[in-house]
Amino acid sequence: MEMVNEKLKQLQDNLRELGSVAIAFSGGVDSTFLLKVAHDVLGERAVAVTASSCSFPERELEEARRFCQENRIRHVVCESEELDIEGFRQNPPNRCYLCKHELFEKIWAIAKEAGLAAVAEGSNMDDNGDYRPGLIAVKELNVRSPLREAGLSKAEIRRLSKELGLSTWDKQSFACLSSRFVYGETIDEVKLGMVDKAEQLLLDMGFHQVRVRIHGRIARIEVLPEELPDLLEPKVRSKLTAKLKEFGFSYVTLDLEGYRMGSMNETLKRD
Structure with missing residues (x-):
């Protein structure tokens, strides 16, 4: 200290x-x-x-x-x-x-x-x-x-x-919403709004550190590894899937590695 x-x-x-x-x-x-x-x-x-x-x-x-x-x-x-x-x-x-x-x-x-x-x-x-x-x-x-x-x-x-x-x-770590897009994918106001609403929903549902990464119309959700079981509860999963599709996503997926800083940069490290 x-x-x-x-x-x-x-x-x-x-x-x-x-x-x-x-x-x-x-x-x-x-x-x-x-x-x-x-x-x-x-x-x-x-x-x-x-x-x-x-x-x-x-x-x-x-x-x-x-x-x-x-x-x-x-x-x-x-x-x-x-x-x-x-x-x-x-x-x-x-x-x-x-x-x-x-x-x-x-x-x-x-x-x-x-x-x-x-x-x-x-x-x-x-x-x-x-x-x-x-x-x-x-x-x-x-x-x-x-x-x-x-x-x-x-x-x-x-x-x-x-x-x-x-x-x-x-407080949970935060980065601008543009960091949720895979490199090379066009950023626009509509998709930024989709990500914002999806992350706000997760926070309102009690998850502490969240990211909703966007790949086209696919949502890749990251939460803390210890909170993965909570997200997989049938009622939670059902509500989350329905709402994200309502926001404009076609598919809703869960990243099994959980939240980690800069996951979009992992592809750069492999190149």
């Missing part, structure tokens, strides 16, 4: 050195923790910026708004419609780079207009182990990654979040 506290102090010192910062704030575990610490250290010189788009569920945007209101943090919501970015709809392997580059350019514009010295995002040490083209945009645009710079892992961030009284300490 002493080492974790040292990392927290390092994070606080690093943020203090920035002087002022715009935080890319999604309302997830990492960015909420980063924003809280930044606001504790810098006060009104820490500003939250959240991008609104069709790949970012309304529930997540409302949670982000509520957190900033409750903590009296200045919050800027900017339009960042990924589907308007050239090449994004075709879902190439560098899709995340295209999105992040456009997003951080917008956040930098907001930061400069507000007289803020830096832009920061919430990636942590665990993000170093997966395919993360968005981190290339982070480097190119001189965006800081304070959690990685302090050496903090996801588990450590959750532990510190709990100590700070943040309700997000045990």
Whole structure:
């Protein structure tokens, strides 16, 4: 625990050195923790910026708004419609780079207009182990990654979040809905809506960490391995299948490996 506290102090010192910062704030575990610490250290010189788009569920945007209101943090919501970015709809392997580059350019514009010295995002040490083209945009645009710079892992961030009284300490991991599409499959508003409604249904049914990956009109559901038996209960399975077909899916399947980060990247690793 002493080492974790040292990392927290390092994070606080690093943020203090920035002087002022715009935080890319999604309302997830990492960015909420980063924003809280930044606001504790810098006060009104820490500003939250959240991008609104069709790949970012309304529930997540409302949670982000509520957190900033409750903590009296200045919050800027900017339009960042990924589907308007050239090449994004075709879902190439560098899709995340295209999105992040456009997003951080917008956040930098907001930061400069507000007289803020830096832009920061919430990636942590665990993000170093997966395919993360968005981190290339982070480097190119001189965006800081304070959690990685302090050496903090996801588990450590959750532990510190709990100590700070943040309700997000045990929140499920989330990534934009575009990450549910197999590379090369066209992303559009209709399919994004299908995925959003399917995942919301699973959350409303009590599942904690979910993904609904989309392959054409096939839904590939990922839940935590320990929750697989619950999903296979006849009444649950029947309701889920009926509702997902109502949402527009033709077939509903279950991934027997269960939830895992970046499962769409597994095909890239084999190529």
